[in-house]
Amino acid sequence: MNRRDVLKLGTAAFAGGVTLSLLGPVAIADTVVQVAAAQRFKIGDIVVTALSDGHIMLDPALFSGITPDEFQAALRAAYLAPGSYRGSVNAFVVDTGSKVFLIDSGTGAALGPALGRLERNLIAAGYQPSAISALLTTHLHPDHIGGSHREGKPVFDKAEFLVSQADHGFWSDAGIRAKAPAEAQMFFDLAVTAVKAYGDRLRLVSGEAEAVAGITAVPLPGHTPGHTGYRVTSGKDTLLIWGDIIHAGPVQFARPDVTLSFDVDQPLAAKTRKAVLEQVARDRVMIAGAHIPFPGVGHVEAAGAGYRFVPAEWDYL
Numbered sequence: 001m002n003r004r005d006v007l008k009l010g011t012a013a014f015a016g017g018v019t020l021s022l023l024g025p026v027a028i029a030d031t032v033v034q035v036a037a038a039q040r041f042k043i044g045d046i047v048v049t050a051l052s053d054g055h056i057m058l059d060p061a062l063f064s065g066i067t068p069d070e071f072q073a074a075l076r077a078a079y080l081a082p083g084s085y086r087g088s089v090n091a092f093v094v095d096t097g098s099k100v101f102l103i104d105s106g107t108g109a110a111l112g113p114a115l116g117r118l119e120r121n122l123i124a125a126g127y128q129p130s131a132i133s134a135l136l137t138t139h140l141h142p143d144h145i146g147g148s149h150r151e152g153k154p155v156f157d158k159a160e161f162l163v164s165q166a167d168h169g170f171w172s173d174a175g176i177r178a179k180a181p182a183e184a185q186m187f188f189d190l191a192v193t194a195v196k197a198y199g200d201r202l203r204l205v206s207g208e209a210e211a212v213a214g215i216t217a218v219p220l221p222g223h224t225p226g227h228t229g230y231r232v233t234s235g236k237d238t239l240l241i242w243g244d245i246i247h248a249g250p251v252q253f254a255r256p257d258v259t260l261s262f263d264v265d266q267p268l269a270a271k272t273r274k275a276v277l278e279q280v281a282r283d284r285v286m287i288a289g290a291h292i293p294f295p296g297v298g299h300v301e302a303a304g305a306g307y308r309f310v311p312a313e314w315d316y317l
């Protein structure tokens with residue numbers, strides 16, 4: 001049967017009242033690629049959309065305070081493949097109804113093809129980059145600001161760029177950079193490039209204070225000097241977007257003492273983690289994490305000597 005015969009058949013079927021698509025071949029889903037990774041949650045009147053940027057492999061050797069065997073046992077207990085831990089990289093849109101904010105911006109081109117998917121998931125969720133009125137950064141690591149610019153030009157062309165004073169001071173300090181190990185120097189360079197891209201739209205925040213209407217900056221220092229969470233409150237609901245309080249969930253919820261080599265101050269990172277876990281478990285506060293399996297939203301409850309994560313259910317809105 002040639003193309004003309006197919007058309008004739010289609011026309012005949014249509015004339016006979018048979019429902020048959022005349023619009024061309026039926027689309028077959030590409031099941032080899034994942035669907036858009038965006039998921040919404042309602043916090044009072046505010047809509048938060050979790051976005052995935054992709055995943056990052058965390059070598060057990062990066063963690064301190066746990067033996068290799070204990071690390072593998074924790075992965076096995078969570079039904080995960082042995083070896084490195086596959087961490088998510090998540091960011092969060094906060095839509096107040098009148099303004100749209102973005103907490104962190106993924107890796108962009110900084111860390112390879114398993115990442116850098118934030119922008120396409122943002123657009124799939126219905127937001128153009130130009131709709132973002134402020135980019136709120138938890139800290140200036142590449143997996144949180146790499147997607148904020150493309151070759152030094154801002155991706156979010158209408159957005160203010162909010163950074164904690166302490167992180168800005170640390171990562172732009174040429175003296176600290178000079179003393180850092182060679183492999184860490186790219187962190188400083190990326191931070192400076194991202195900050196520069198936003199020029200006079202950079203806004204520094206310090207202490208616990210309202211960052212933008214409806215969102216409070218909460219200092220959570222240790223992972224970096226100015227590591228910051230963002231508390232979203234509306235009506236009776238609260239969500240604490242806590243950035244990098246947890247890197248490897250199957251390990252660190254149960255053992256908050258376990259630290260990561262990327263923590264600028266490991267003892268302070270562990271102390272902050274324990275304090276935050278204790279507070280959100282006690283107060284039943286919903287949290288959202290940058291490296292908790294996508295969408296990275298849920299609750300924390302005390303379990304044994306540590307805690308466990310209870311993922312949030314699908315929100316029907």
Ligand SMILES: [Zn+2]
Binds near residue numbers: 141143144244290291
């Ligand atoms: Zn991170």
